[in-house]
Amino acid sequence: MAALPVSFIQVTDITRITPRTARVTFDADRIDDSVGRTPDQQVKLCFPRPGQRTPVLPEQNDDATGWYQAFLAIPESERPWMRSFTIRRRRPGTNTLEIDFVLHGDTGPAASWAGSAGPGSRLGMVGPSSLYSAPVSLTESIANSDWLLLAGDETALPAIATLLEALPERSRALAFIEVADAAERQDLGTAADATVNWLYRDGTSAGRSDKLIDAVREAEFLPGRPFAWLAGESGAVRALRRHLVDNRGLDKRSIDFSGYWRFRMTQDDAPTAEDMAEAQERLAAFQASADSRQG
Structure with missing residues (x-):
């Protein structure tokens, strides 16, 4: 099994790009040349426990399974919190990365860290790797x-932004993005013929909402066969996928989907039966895609 890229990253700048979003600029100790060259690249960020300046991580080795077992062997009181993030941008020719943090105002480790971090703050970074994304x-x-x-x-906004930016001319796209209010809108660049629909929750923070689901259900789709990319709260993603398959007639192989977070639950909580079913479907879809490329 391939190695997981593991490095440490250090904050050089933090900019509040919207009232609820902080863009954090990091310099990485080391980084692969492929990082930042494709859209929707995910990494695992490792956040230090209270009293730690830098998270405790095993050394990178040539066995991803062995590395993760060594990570789990770290005593729980010292083991970093691990969360998934999308690389928003890599500055060409440098080890400098930009990653956007949504500030929910809760006590989660990522939002809490982003609310108090400053230049010099350090995190661990694992990936990007096709082993988990x-x-x-x-x-x-x-x-x-x-x-x-x-x-x-x-x-999902950072990933959507990278996908729109990567679309070539003459391609077409229809996007639906749910945010708290109009102040959370961002300028999204693209060469494609793209329509972006912004949906507002009337100022509330991220939570269970039907606005995104209802908007897609009621939307007039473009002519032809779409490829769908869905991400965000797990329940909403599952509902959208069911709608696209059952009501719009999309082939499951034409849908890329990912539940980033769970309403009233954290990533540290045990997975539900629906979470496990979603993971199995994502694994099956990944294997089918790999088999088709080899064929």
Whole structure:
């Protein structure tokens, strides 16, 4: 099994790009040349426990399974909290990365860290790696479809932004993005013929909402066959996927989906039966995609 890229990253700047979103600029100790070259690249960030300046991590080795077992062997009181994030941008020719943090105002380790971090603060970074996040092949997806459907909440906004930026001219896209209010809108660049629909929760923080689900259900789709990319709260993602398959007639292989977070639960809580079923479907979809490329 391939090695997991493991490094430490240090904050050089923090900018509040919206009232509830902080863009954190990091310099990485080391970074692979492939990082930042494709959209929707996910990494695992490791946050220090109270009293730690730098998270405790095992050394990178050539066995991803062995590394993760060594990570789990760290005493729980010292083991870093691990959370998934999307690389928003890499500055060309440097080890500098930008990652957006949604500030929920809760006590979660990521939002809490982002609210108090400053230049010099350090995190651990694991990845990017296809071992836990299959990369989205826009070229392949566009070639096998007529347009791209994007749907997600503010946690999916960094990935949606990178996907829109990567679309070529003459491609078409329809995006639905749910955020707290109009102040959370961001300027999204793209060369594609794209329509972005912003949906507002009337000022409330991220939580259970039907606005995204209802908007996609009621939308007039573009002509032709879409490829759908869905991410955000797990329950909303499952509802959207069921709608696209059952009511819009999409092939499951034409949907990339990911539940980033769970309403009233954290990533440290045990997975539900629905979470396990979703993980199995994502694994099956990843394997089917890999088999088709090899064939």
